Amino acid sequence: MMKRDECFRLLARHIGDAAVVATYSSAVDWVAVAPRVLNYTSIGAMGLDSSHGLGLALGRPDRRVVVLQGDGSLLMNLGSLVTIAAVAPKNLIHLVAQNETYEANGGHPIPSPKVDFAGLARAAGYAAVYDFSDLDVFAQHVAHVLEQQGPVFATLHVEPSKPLHYDYPSLYDPEKRKAFKSAWQARG
């Protein structure tokens, strides 16, 4: 079992100018590790992170989009696995932090801790699928995960984290949305 923030530190070394779509606990950890203008944290409704990511990937096929989604969020939008696999954007990397809880809503368990998200993504038709539970193994593969032709999916099996501070006014700041749009539209 890994820690989410440790996974994100590894990810940040290779992120380059990719857009990162993240919500709730993943957004809090990611923004702490990598505060950058190309972070997209205004999702508006739980579960839609993967759908926002698909839109961004379609609109800028020349740039990479990384979605950092929680397991509870993906459960609210499981159909997006099928939609993304069907559209098949080559520039989309979809990472799901599976800690088996609704961490931002009191730490209650998801309906089943045994969900095989990687299996679901594989069955939906993602181009490449990974399942990581060891930090050293993730460290060895993270660059390749980010670089290969998508859509790519990876489950990160992580521990529930210590209590986080959810600074929603900052995550949903309209000025950050404007800055993101300007940076995302710039030539990469």
Add this chain to the structure above:
Amino acid sequence: MAAPAPASTAASLSGTAIIAAIKASGVEYVLSVPDITTSSGLLAPIARDKDLKLIRVCKEDECVGIASGLSYCDKRALILIQHTGFLDSINAIRGIAVEYKQPICMMVGLLQHEPERAPRASSRYGVRIMEPILDDMGIAHHLVAVDADIAKIKPAIDRAYEEPAPVTFLIGRSPA
């Protein structure tokens, strides 16, 4: 904000003209879950149209997220769904379209609506509540039930992207 009942008695609505208006609005992507009201007159020809990119999604709220992502790339999208899907997606529309002021453009078929009636006077509960919900959410909406209504589409989509703000077209009869 509330659209009036159709003034014309002409009982026709051209799907071809609606699609032309969609294209004239600069829409590049159509995001859809099938709706029987718009199935043969809009979705089927859109699926064959090489100028429009159709993305078939599993559930209507996905469309709101995808359209939002596309808007950050200055790509215009139209969401083509049934009013039941709109109702199911209200939280996404609340958060993304209304609170974030995103140009989410929706074309919503009114399932089992009687075209001769105003939506508020429909015998169908789900149809009857559509305009009041849109009014309460502050979302601009336009009834498209006869050919004369099609002229509303392009200016409304242009306005949605200029402001930016969401807009909804309620399709009051099956386009032919």
